[in-house]
Amino acid sequence: MESQMKLTPKEKTAMILDQLRGNWGYFAGALILAWMNTACNAVIPQVISVTVDSVLGSKEPGLPGFLQALLPLDRLRADPWAALWMAAGAVVLIAAVRGVCIFGMRVNMAKGSEGFVKKLRDSLYGHIQRLSFQWHTAHATGDIIQRCTSDVEVIRTFVCNQMVEVLRTGFLIVLYTGIMLVMNWRLALIPLAFIPVTGLASGVFYGKISARFQVADEAEGELTTCAQENLTGVRVVRAFGRERFEIDRFAQKNDRFSALWVELGKVLSVYWASGVLLVCLQIMAVVVAGSMAAVNGDITLGDFQAFVIYNSTMAWPVRSLGRVLSEMSKAGVSMDRVGQILRAEEEPDHPEAKSVKLSGDIVFDRVTFGYEGQEVLRDVSFTIPWGSTFAVLGGTGSGKSTLVHLLDRLYDLEEGQGRVTIGGVDIRDISREDLRRQVGLVLQEPFLFSQTIRENIAATRPDASDEELRKCAEIACVDEAIADLPQGYETVVGERGVTLSGGQKQRVAIARMLLQNAPVMVFDDSLSAVDAETDTKIRAALKERMSQATVILISHRVTTLMQADRILVLDKGRVADMGTHAELIARPGIYKEIYDIQMSSDDRALVEKGGEA
């Protein structure tokens, strides 16, 4: 399947760069400010060193020439108070500069990363909306949602936290080791030797632990599933009296999960302790070796103290760098998963597609169609006169829904598969949006959005008046049911609100379609969950108030079918029969068979007798 394809590293980079467009400035700004902050921070030990050695002590400061010139050393020595004020002032000044840097860095970082993730989410969402019907049919919703949420989060962490962290820490390490090398290269060999050890140990160790994390996470998943199944299946549990069994089962998973984490905690404790050990050892090594160097006169006291500060400032970040690098390796999978969506092709519309006001007979002309190698329709031809009511009867897999999907261009016919025309115009030459606006379609299992009922019905025309809204709801026989809801039309439905019954949902969806004011209306078995009585009422109201419309009905109900001007009987993708109700019951066939069964049944006789009585 195309969605399983992996992206090359080049493609991944291109994808990230593409999403970064427009936010580069923020990232660059944040990084530069972060580096400035690090650099400023590196000055403080120098201030202390100079103060200790040259103000309190008597050594010539080893500063670069221009700084040296700025420093009125003689006067400072003569007036130690002034010197101390100056040192203290320098520390405060640096802190002020750092404060500005940190503020700027954080604000830039937030703008950059939020901008990046917004762009990524927006492009995903927009792209998904424009992907084909077929794509949506072929992909599991749960998986796609996961990619848009968890995987996006992983990518965001990768770009906005981990990449930046690596660049920041990298600079810190380079700058600090550089300074230490200049100060005393032999002493600097100690932190240099520790860098690979600490970083590698942390990375490798962390990589090892992450496998265990996964096991523990899975155990947590099992525990959650167990609780969830118990709660959703509470009736089954109670009816079988399985409370004890459930508690034991939960306890067992609960114990396993907790024990796994305690085991993981043991490994983690060693990981953390090893960090403390390595970092402290590095500091200790510098203190001991530095003392020896200072006693031998290789470095001054001030330099020793500055060196100790540089060394300890650097030690922890090196360790976290190891962990970050190890974590970063996981982001590739998420990029694959997100990239696959972004690379799927949007619904194409050829450039000359016209905007047409639909009018004229709908003609299916020798249509043969199938997907995934399975033929669904074979040489199907028929005409629906403009303004008539047309009914389709067919069993599961007869291809009746496909007819409707083709008419709405949810699927397109290719060359040699026949054509569908409306008023003589091939629908492939009509722009998709225009066509769909004029063909109102109620799907078999309609989806209501988690909004108010008003917003749902007014989805296609948010500016519709209350009157129009209610009129449509009345035709769909759902006005009363809505009025009975706690907040009437303002009741939120769907996942975050009130759950409607299947029949109510279908009727709201019908009202929504009616408000669309489309000249062609298609009901794809969309009254299946509505009882027969209401079904009749809805169709009567439709006939009365929308007599101009071309109506296509797909149904199992004979009472529904028989009122159409024409009935098409579809069997295994072929036209089995076509005609009016009277014509169809006058000749043998599926339609008549259904009718006959009803007529010959004893029960039917009983019903009719009851009806006469």
Add this chain to the structure above:
Amino acid sequence: MAAFDEKEYTQAFDWSIWKRLFPILARFKGRYLKMVVFTGFTDLLDAALPLFQLYAVAHFIQAGTLEGLVPFAAAYLAAILAESVLVIAATRQTMHIEMYLGRDLRRDLFQHLQTLSLSFYNVTPVGYLLTRITNDTNRIAGNLAWGLNDMVDEIIYVVSSFAIMFALDWQLALVVMLVAPFVAALTVYFQPRILDWNRKVRKINSKITGAFNEGITGAKTAKTLVIEDQSIRNFKDLTGSMNRSAVRAARLNAVYIPVTLFFSTLTVAIVLLRGGWLVKEQVMEIATLSAFITYAMNIFEPLQRMANNLAEFIAVQASIERVTGLLDETPQVTDAPEVIEKYGDAFSPKRENWEPLAGEIEFKDVTFRYPDGGDNVLEHFNLKIPAGATVAIVGETGAGKSTLVNLACRFFEPTEGQILIDGRDYRERSQLWLHSNIGYVLQSPHLFSGSIRENIRYGRLDATDAEIEAAAKAVSVDQVVAKLDQGWDSDVGEEGDRLSTGEKQLISFARAVLADPRIFVLDEATSSIDTQTEQYIQSAIDHLLRDRTSFLIAHRLSTIRKADMILVVRDGKIVEQGTHQSLLRAHGYYHDLYSKQFAEENAVKVLGA
């Protein structure tokens, strides 16, 4: 019917809520003690480490000698090793507390949920309960382990650092001490605001997840309505507001950090000023000064963390309240103490005292309304169902067909009147006694993750494999099994989602057959199922109805016709009652329902093949 609203908990600190946890916390007394000791010593050592540097400067560098370097290094190394070992010990204790405290909370909660009535489940979304069992317990345990540990850690570190500073130079220490409250105050000012913004950001974030959910699930519908652009615009609005709030939250943080940094640096500057003077005057050693600076720089971070942790720690109160609130829920249907005495409770039944159940059910002058209010749905209702009879309940979706079953199964109890089973009020026997005698097949069959075999065994836990297979064969589950690679051990997936609805239904039938109940309840599915499975299901139903008192919430004519007695429900009330023939002749509501249903089913039958 209103949507279930989650309460917001933003009350001030309330001791009485925390007290509820004491009994559980008491189980970990020893662990807590060890945790405090190990963490405390870790921090003492951590606070003492800069003293080694001070010693090195004073005794080696300034004295110009390396004498005593080896014992010094040895002591230093020993301190480091000791600290590392202590870190391991403290971490393990804390982890132990976190995990087992969480486990106990989850266990108590889960166990309590098993006793709550179905009326509770009818009004409480599963997601809400699940969040209590997972997130809230995790948060409580995490905070009562790591939150406490961190606080101990910070307090001891700060206190011992101050102690050392006072020992080094009390005047300088006072300076640091004077600035510390400012930093703490800043944290106390900023933290709640930052937390508040973060909460907002999290809320919007979950809205975005919801929007993705909706945009993806509803994509096909959006397409047919041509509202993609609208939907994309709405989404962009949402991510836009996310962007603004997140940047706002970050900006607050971006101010807080430099400001506190500035204050702490100010302290260092003052120390440098005053200390430098003291050194110049030779009242103080340079080494002491530099050690002092180290302490002054290091002390502010733990101070900030302390204020931060305290805020987060208090925020856990909401979780505790939610969890204890759930533990305070009382079941609506309970067994009387004398009943429990004789028959045992749900967790330790006394099966030896259980009488066999024949299956005669009598509603005697029963009046009933649902506990969440509304009208009486039954008034002075009388009905006697002989053992082994089949009762069908028909009516439109949402008409209230489940009420009688809910009462007969004692998921709810009558508001007035009695329900007698085998001539005795069913409240004289335990719920488990009745439930163990009921087989229940739901409209949307519920399976548990695990194999087919395990799912069938749910009906009778001590059944042998042979018995399971026999039960399965009786309702044609063997046909389903034959198609699967792993056979009986095939995993059915989460809630059985690897199987079709028809297959799930058959397995739930097998589960009921194995249980061999005296009372059988079938809530029949309306969904269309392929003809073959449909036939299997029909014969499975025949098998199950034999010799049992049965309730059928039925839709199919074939099933309805089998009933000895039909009850017709409309708008929550029983409007007609009789046999199939007598009801048709009465030419009432049943007649209507039946004729419409009839036309449809036959059409499907012809087309379906």
